[in-house]
Amino acid sequence: xxxxxxxxxxxxxxxxxxxxxxxxxxxxxxxxxxxxxxxxxxxxxxxxxxxxxxxxxxxxxxxxxxxxxxxxxxxxxxxxxxxxxxxxxxxxxxxxxxxxxxxxxxxxxxxxxxxxxxxxxxxxxxxxxxxxxxxxxxxxxxxxxxxxxxxxxxxxxxxxxxxxxxxxxxxxxxxxxxxxxxxxxxxxxxxxxxxxxxxxxxxxxxxxxxxxxxxxxxxxxxxxxxxxxxxxxxxxxxxxxxxxxxxxxxxxxxxxxxxxxxxxxxxxxxxxxxxxxxxxxxxxxxxxxxxxxxxxxxxxxxxxxxxxxxxxxxxxxxxxxxxxxxxxxxxxxxxxxxxxxxxxxxxxxxxxxxxxxxx
Numbered sequence: 099x100x101x102x103x104x105x106x107x108x109x110x111x112x113x114x115x116x117x118x119x120x121x122x123x124x125x126x127x128x129x130x131x132x133x134x135x136x137x138x139x140x141x142x143x144x145x146x147x148x149x150x151x152x153x154x155x156x157x158x159x160x161x162x163x164x165x166x167x168x169x170x171x172x173x174x175x176x177x178x179x180x181x182x183x184x185x186x187x188x189x190x191x192x193x194x195x196x197x198x199x200x201x202x203x204x205x206x207x208x209x210x211x212x213x214x215x216x217x218x219x220x221x222x223x224x225x226x227x228x229x230x231x232x233x234x235x236x237x238x239x240x241x242x243x244x245x246x247x248x249x250x251x252x253x254x255x256x257x258x259x260x261x262x263x264x265x266x267x268x269x270x271x272x273x274x275x276x277x278x279x280x281x282x283x284x285x286x287x288x289x290x291x292x293x294x295x296x297x298x299x300x301x302x303x304x305x306x307x308x309x310x311x312x313x314x315x316x317x318x319x320x321x322x323x324x325x326x327x328x329x330x331x332x333x334x335x336x337x338x339x340x341x342x343x344x345x346x347x348x349x350x351x352x353x354x355x356x357x358x359x360x361x362x363x364x365x366x367x368x369x370x371x372x373x374x375x376x377x378x379x380x381x382x383x384x385x386x387x388x389x390x391x392x393x394x395x396x397x398x399x400x401x402x403x404x405x406x407x408x409x410x411x412x413x414x415x416x417x418x419x420x421x422x423x424x425x426x427x428x429x430x431x432x433x434x435x436x437x438x439x440x441x442x443x444x445x446x447x448x449x450x451x452x453x454x455x456x457x
Contacts (some may be wrong), residue, residue: 119180119192121150137257138213139199147254151193152176153202153393156222156247156254158185160240162231168209176202186222186264188215204366214254218411220262220401221254224443226268226274235269236286236356240447242390243267246284249394260408260417263401264365269336271338279364281414282397283376286385288337289355292348296322303345309342357382358393362400363415379430381437403430 125144140152153329155327161169169189173181174432176198177191186188189211193199221244226232228239228302246265253259268277269286277283297438299305305326309317316334320327328348339350360383364376379400383392400414407429408417418426 118315119150119178119194121148121194122192124148125150134217137216137255139203139221140216141373149194151196153191153193153199153206153213154184154188154215155190155213156215157183157189157211158240158244165209166362172202172205172209176205184222185380186224188222190244201331212251213355214253214256218257218259220250220259220263220265223265223267224275224280225452226269228267228269232269232274234272234342234350235290236351237269237358237385237390238387239267239269242284242358242393245389245394246397249398253401259401259405260370261411261413263414265397271336272340277361278375279366279373280376281362281365281399283361283364284359284393284397285359286360287357287382288339288352289348289357289382290350290352291316291335291337292339292341292350294328294330295347295349296325296327298372299327299345299347299364300325302347308341308345308348311344313338317341317417327456358390359383360393360396360400363418365413367413369410371413371416371419378438379427379432381435391394400430 111297115123121144125146125148128145129142129247130145132140134140134153138154140154142150142152144150157169169181170179173179173191176195177193180192181316182190182192191202193202198222206213223243225239225243228237228241230238230240246267247254253263263282264276264280265284266275266277266280267285268275268283271285271287275310277285281317305328308328309319311317314334314336316331316336317328318331320329337350341348359378360380361376364374364378366373381397383396386392404414404417407421408414409420412420421429426432
């Protein structure tokens with residue numbers, strides 16, 4: 099496959115090929131190998147002998163205009179203006195001159211962006227909006243991610259782990275992100291059903307649409323004080339907040355009872371084993387901003403136990419498959435609770451979640 103030049107389409111953004119660095123255009127489909135020189139720095143070697151260096155720095159999901167301009171200035175200075183943001187919010191500079199690597203690293207660290215996240219390390223933690231923008235969030239994804247990375251930063255800077263570690267934070271169980279298939283995921287949870295504001299619901303919401311949003315059919319029509327409204331069957335409610343999305347008169351947030359859960363063992367990669375979903379291991383931890391000590395301590399403990407007992411290149415889910423879930427709970431000291439019982443087996447029979455399958 100070769101670079102085909104500019105493509106013109108009548109809709110959508112310009113084709114990405116137009117923005118590839120010249121070295122990638124020249125060697126498209128001709129790369130012989132790549133290797134990680136050290137965490138955060140990788141080299142791709144082409145059949146022609148040309149080398150392309152990638153310098154990866156950690157970056158928050160939300161950037162100010164000033165920070166974007168500062169990163170762009172570094173790209174202009176060291177990589178002919180070429181950089182990219184990865185799916186996990188890392189910023190990568192595509193460098194062709196090896197002498198530019200160390201000055202670029204020094205300037206990035208001076209800006210507060212550590213270099214790492216390649217090889218057997220933790221990459222940037224992917225997360226969604228949280229309290230900043232999400233109307234149904236149970237926690238603050240940005241602040242929790244910062245707290246977790248502060249605890250785990252050594253695993254970003256150095257290869258201290260058996261294999262790569264991918265983490266995610268989702269502010270509620272709608273999971274805008276990859277929390278369902280990460281090595282470790284922290285997911286905000288509501289533990290109380292939505293509170294129906296009967297006095298305003300009929301003015302602000304369309305009842306049939308509201309009822310249709312509930313995945314468990316926990317919402318039913320009702321007449322309250324002679325006005326159309328709804329009732330919530332608490333036994334069926336899964337506290338997802340989907341109803342609040344279409345009806346502001348159904349608030350689900352609860353500052354006292356909202357909390358966090360921890361899931362482990364998922365992955366997207368097809369290497370060595372098929373992609374897998376994460377499994378619940380801690381159903382509830384308190385929501386204690388601004389540093390979330392209970393959550394950060396629990397996650398760090400799981401990482402340390404895995405790092406101590408896993409074989410080289412063994413992801414967390416693969417390690418658990420080898421030793422079994424009972425031993426995982428014994429090694430980590432996590433108590434097994436009834437909420438962890440996975441009783442929905444039909445999904446495993448019907449979901450085609452492996453890239454080994456073809457259609």
